[in-house]
Amino acid sequence: MSRxxxxxxxxxxxxxxxxxxxxxxxxxxxxxxxxxRVEEAADRLGYRPNAIARSLKSSRTNIVxxxxxxxxxxxxxxxxxxxxxxxxxxRQLLLFSFDDAEAVDDVIAAVDQYRLDGLIMASTSIAQxxxxxVAPTGLPIVAFNQPAVAGLVPSVSVDNAAGGATVAEHxxxxxxxxxxxxxxxxxxxxxxxxxxxxxxxxxxxxxxxxYLSAGAFSYDAGHAIAAELLARGPLPDGLMVAADEVAFGLxxxxxxxxxxxxxxxxxxxxxxxxxxxxxxxDLTTLVQxxxxxxxxxxxxxxxxxxxxxxxxVPGTLRIGRSTTPAGLVVENSSSPDRAER
Amino acid sequence: MSRxxxxxxxxxxxxxxxxxxxxxxxxxxxxxxxxxRVEEAADRLGYRPNAIARSLKSSRTNIVxxxxxxxxxxxxxxxxxxxxxxxxxxRQLLLFSFDDAEAVDDVIAAVDQYRLDGLIMASTSIAQxxxxxVAPTGLPIVAFNQPAVAGLVPSVSVDNAAGGATVAEHxxxxxxxxxxxxxxxxxxxxxxxxxxxxxxxxxxxxxxxxYLSAGAFSYDAGHAIAAELLARGPLPDGLMVAADEVAFGLxxxxxxxxxxxxxxxxxxxxxxxxxxxxxxxDLTTLVQxxxxxxxxxxxxxxxxxxxxxxxxVPGTLRIGRSTTPAGLVVENSSSPDRAER
DNA sequence: TGACCGGATGAGTACGTATTCATAGTGTTC
DNA sequence: GAACACTATGAATACGTACTCATCCGGTCA
Numbered sequence: 001m002s003r004x005x006x007x008x009x010x011x012x013x014x015x016x017x018x019x020x021x022x023x024x025x026x027x028x029x030x031x032x033x034x035x036x037r038v039e040e041a042a043d044r045l046g047y048r049p050n051a052i053a054r055s056l057k058s059s060r061t062n063i064v065x066x067x068x069x070x071x072x073x074x075x076x077x078x079x080x081x082x083x084x085x086x087x088x089x090x091r092q093l094l095l096f097s098f099d100d101a102e103a104v105d106d107v108i109a110a111v112d113q114y115r116l117d118g119l120i121m122a123s124t125s126i127a128q129x130x131x132x133x134v135a136p137t138g139l140p141i142v143a144f145n146q147p148a149v150a151g152l153v154p155s156v157s158v159d160n161a162a163g164g165a166t167v168a169e170h171x172x173x174x175x176x177x178x179x180x181x182x183x184x185x186x187x188x189x190x191x192x193x194x195x196x197x198x199x200x201x202x203x204x205x206x207x208x209x210x211y212l213s214a215g216a217f218s219y220d221a222g223h224a225i226a227a228e229l230l231a232r233g234p235l236p237d238g239l240m241v242a243a244d245e246v247a248f249g250l251x252x253x254x255x256x257x258x259x260x261x262x263x264x265x266x267x268x269x270x271x272x273x274x275x276x277x278x279x280x281x282d283l284t285t286l287v288q289x290x291x292x293x294x295x296x297x298x299x300x301x302x303x304x305x306x307x308x309x310x311x312x313v314p315g316t317l318r319i320g321r322s323t324t325p326a327g328l329v330v331e332n333s334s335s336p337d338r339a340e341r
Numbered sequence: 342m343s344r345x346x347x348x349x350x351x352x353x354x355x356x357x358x359x360x361x362x363x364x365x366x367x368x369x370x371x372x373x374x375x376x377x378r379v380e381e382a383a384d385r386l387g388y389r390p391n392a393i394a395r396s397l398k399s400s401r402t403n404i405v406x407x408x409x410x411x412x413x414x415x416x417x418x419x420x421x422x423x424x425x426x427x428x429x430x431x432r433q434l435l436l437f438s439f440d441d442a443e444a445v446d447d448v449i450a451a452v453d454q455y456r457l458d459g460l461i462m463a464s465t466s467i468a469q470x471x472x473x474x475v476a477p478t479g480l481p482i483v484a485f486n487q488p489a490v491a492g493l494v495p496s497v498s499v500d501n502a503a504g505g506a507t508v509a510e511h512x513x514x515x516x517x518x519x520x521x522x523x524x525x526x527x528x529x530x531x532x533x534x535x536x537x538x539x540x541x542x543x544x545x546x547x548x549x550x551x552y553l554s555a556g557a558f559s560y561d562a563g564h565a566i567a568a569e570l571l572a573r574g575p576l577p578d579g580l581m582v583a584a585d586e587v588a589f590g591l592x593x594x595x596x597x598x599x600x601x602x603x604x605x606x607x608x609x610x611x612x613x614x615x616x617x618x619x620x621x622x623d624l625t626t627l628v629q630x631x632x633x634x635x636x637x638x639x640x641x642x643x644x645x646x647x648x649x650x651x652x653x654v655p656g657t658l659r660i661g662r663s664t665t666p667a668g669l670v671v672e673n674s675s676s677p678d679r680a681e682r
Numbered sequence: 683t684g685a686c687c688g689g690a691t692g693a694g695t696a697c698g699t700a701t702t703c704a705t706a707g708t709g710t711t712c
Numbered sequence: 713g714a715a716c717a718c719t720a721t722g723a724a725t726a727c728g729t730a731c732t733c734a735t736c737c738g739g740t741c742a
Contacts, residue, residue: 003456003478005698016722021700031720046478051454052402053698055393056727063435070425076417083438084411092451093436094404097424110433113392115344137344137387219619252620278560279593280621346728357692362730372690394728397697 004045013041024049055115063092064301065111065119067104070097072217073245074271074288078122078144081294089298091117098123112137118301120144142301144293147310148189156297156311160190163286163315164197167240167268170284172205174266174323176238179209182225182250183242184217191242194270198240214246222246226253235265238323244269244276244285251281251322266323272315282320289313345386354382365390396456404433405642406457408448410464411438413558414586415612415629419463419485422635430639432458439464445471453478459642461485483642485634488651489530497638497652501531504627504656505538508581508609511625513546515607515664517579520550523566523591524583525558532583535611539581555587563587567594576606579664585610585617585626592622592663607664613656623661630654 006020013020015034023030023038030038041047055061064086069075083093094116096107104123111119121131122144131141131149143155150157171179181198183191195211202209212229214221222241226249229235241247247269251261261267269276272287296311347361354361356375364371364379371379382388396402405427410416424434435457437448445464449471452460462472463485472482472490484496491498512520522539524532536552543550553570555562563582567590570576582588588610592602602608610617613628637652 006700007698017699018701018722018724019720021698022721025700029720034720048450048453050397050456050698052393052396052456053727054700056391056397056698056729057700059727061393070421073414073417076414076421079420079436080411080417080438083436084440087438092455095420095424095434095436097421097428099425103428109389112389114433115391115393219615248619248621256620274560275616278589278621279597280589280619347730348728358729359692359694359731360690362728363691366730370690375690391728394697395730397699397728398730400697 003050004042004047006047006049008045009038009042009047012045013038059115061115061117062090063094063114063116064298065094065096065114065116066122067096067098067107067111067119068122070099073273073275074217074243075122077273077290078294081290082120082122082297085291085294085298089302091298091302111139118142120297120301121146140301140304142297142305144297145190145288147193150310151308153307154300154305154309154311156293156300156313157190158286158288158293158315159312160193161197161200163270164194164199164240165201166315166317167270167284167286168198168201168209170317170319170323171238171240171266171268172202172207174238176236176266177207178236179207179238179240180229180236181209181211181240181242182222182229182246183211183213184221184246185215186211186213188217194242209240214242214250217243217246219245219249219252222249222251223253224249226250226257226259229254230257230259235259238266238268240268242270244271244273244283247283247285247322248275248281251283262322262325266325268323272318276318276320282322283318284320284323285318286315287318288315344391345383345388347388347390349386350379350383350388353386354379400456402456402458403431404435404455404457405639406435406437406452406455406460408437408439408445408452408460408462408464411440414614414616415558415584416463418614418631419635422631423461423463423638426632426635426639430643432639432643452480459483461638461642462487481642481645483638483646485638486531486629488534491651492649494648495641495646495650495652497634497641497654498531499627499629499634499656500653501534502538502541504611505535505540505581506542507656507658508611508625508627509539509542509550511658511660511664512579512581512607512609513543513548515579517577517607518548519577520548520579520581521570521577522550522552522581522583523563523570523587524552524554525562525587526556527552527554529558535583550581555582555591558584558587560586560590560593563590563592564594565590567591567598567600570595571598571600576600579607579609581609583611585612585614585624588624588626588663589616589622592624603663603666607666609664613659617659617661623663624659625661625664626659627656628659629656 007017010017010020020038023035027035066082068079086093098104098107118140120142141153143149143153145157147157179202181195185191199209214225241250247267251267269283269285272285276283276285292313348358351358351361361379364376368376407423409420427434439445439448459481461483482494484490484494486498488498520543522536526532540550555566582591588608592608610624610626613626617624617626633654
């Protein structure tokens with residue numbers, strides 16, 4: 001007793017299969033009474049149009065693929081946002097998560113088989129050449145937070161450079177004269193842009209900004225780099241970290257070594273994870289507008305945007321205790337640095 | 342210039358379409374030389390089998406659906422684990438996330454259309470009747486961490502009752518004589534089981550264990566309930582919270598009010614989120630073996646397990662600072678309560 | 683040498699839908 | 713009342729694959 005088909009419904013309702021198909025896909029072409037009879041018959045048989053067969057005919061699946069790294073709080077948040085956004089537009093999300101960059105090739109092969117309506121590539125570690133290989137297949141693509149491929153395929157990302165600058169200026173406003181940028185993965189374009197934005201902004205104030213890589217965008221990497229930082233000599237005034245998760249690890253690593261944040265050193269993050277607002281850290285960070293980014297990405301995907309359509313969405317600075325030493329008096333406590341942006 | 346089909350390849354290779362199809366689906370039936378010729382022709386044309394058409398014929402999509410709540414750190418972790426597990430078995434994951442329980446009906450309708458190979462329902466807020474409605478369609482289902490439907494459909498979950506007991510016994514071992522259980526959503530079966538396990542275990546020691554609901558499984562709910570707790574009168578020795586995320590909020594709420602954890606009150610969580618291990622909280626919690634759970638769920642799904650096949654996987658206690666007051670001397674600091682389980 | 687067997691391949695069909703084309707029916711206009 | 717426009721419907725086909733069945737061919741055995 002398998003699923004009822006449109007033919008079963010046609011027999012039940014005493015009409016042709018074509019009429020059943022029309023009743024579901026273009027109801028305005030079917031007479032009122034007929035349509036009701038078809039609907040009743042369909043209800044009785046528990047009929048649902050078979051999306052697979054429909055896709056075969058129409059060559060549109062209503063499914064959008066998303067390639068997303070398998071770990072990291074930020075990506076998981078992005079995933080939820082994309083899923084919600086697609087659901088709003090009647091699409092489904094086929095998830096491809098991957099651990100290491102090599103697996104991306106397998107994923108791309110799979111994507112190809114499913115004739116998806118589009119593909120969102122969300123990762124900093126997908127190589128440029130891998131993206132390029134997909135592009136000619138005619139599959140609409142959008143790169144998510146992967147500014148390196150901007151120009152090759154439509155992309156959407158937060159304004160990393162401006163965000164880096166915003167955070168840097170905040171540190172200057174908090175009297176930092178000596179800042180160290182702690183990056184995640186040096187080759188990641190987001191890392192580079194955030195650093196470039198920060199270095200330029202700090203340069204305008206005559207503040208130098210060396211770069212140090214933690215080696216990964218993870219809590220553990222941040223925790224591990226703390227020791228190296230302390231071994232290097234005296235701490236700078238401010239540590240500007242390229243990602244919240246790394247910053248959490250770094251803060252914990254520092255405090256385990258007896259260094260207090262923000263009393264001994266100011267720390268900032270980047271991403272605006274929910275945990276940044278949790279009192280345990282209360283981290284100053286650049287909040288990525290995940291929902292807006294997801295919305296923009298889906299937009300570009302479904303309207304088949306031009307390859308050079310780069311959507312850059314501004315982030316917002318969240319100021320927390322991690323850059324607010326106990327002694328500091330701030331005029332407007334809710335958002336003291338609002339004017340900076 | 343659309344995609345090449347098996348017919349195009351057949352022409353190019355000078356064989357029939359049937360041979361091309363065989364070369365890809367059952368290569369052992371095709372002679373060595375022919376197969377090579379087909380493969381070369383396919384490469385030249387960039388041919389990939391169309392999974393949609395294959396599904397139509399074989400009525401197997403190789404796609405498994407997952408209905409997962411749109412928020413909550415725990416669910417996101419589950420999602421990543423499921424995706425990885427399915428990828429290992431050559432399946433894809435079609436994601437359906439939902440905000441409110443009503444949306445589940447829409448999701449189920451969508452699921453039905455895609456003729457998925459299986460469906461994983463991961464949520465405590467999916468009503469029993471909704472699950473039951475899906476069951477008769479013949480679609481293999483597995484309920485994930487939703488013990489309420491055990492017996493109706495195959496289910497997989499952590500041993501909530503035993504976990505609750507384990508945590509409770511740990512609190513007793515830490516000299517708690519007065520414990521309050523802070524639940525998330527009272528109607529959630531996970532909540533009930535964890536509470537029941539805890540209450541039974543505590544009862545054996547003559548320790549009472551009242552129940553208080555935070556109203557949601559969220560940081561904010563935990564934060565908000567802190568005030569109510571303090572207004573109720575003197576704090577108990579230990580607060581046993583039904584979920585890590587709630588516990589984080591509760592701890593922050595308490596500390597904002599000047600109550601120190603663990604010095605003034607011990608706090609435990611449940612789930613074992615990565616953040617529990619972060620030094621900011623260092624929470625004692627029952628770690629759910631997410632990967633093992635995901636693996637078990639996929640297993641049951643693909644082998645079409647019996648409806649009464651209930652997979653209950655044990656969790657492990659993680660002991661953190663949140664139940665280790667400064668004065669306490671512990672014999673084996675790495676895992677002092679290992680014997681408890 | 684003829685019957686037979688097994689492997690390799692081709693012709694044809696089915697999966698369930700959407701859509702094109704043809705046709706029957708119903709008014710409408712001069 | 714005939715020619716016409718228009719709506720509602722049915723018959724037939726295509727989407728791309730997998731699989732059944734039939735065919736062919738070289739080798740084997742009596």
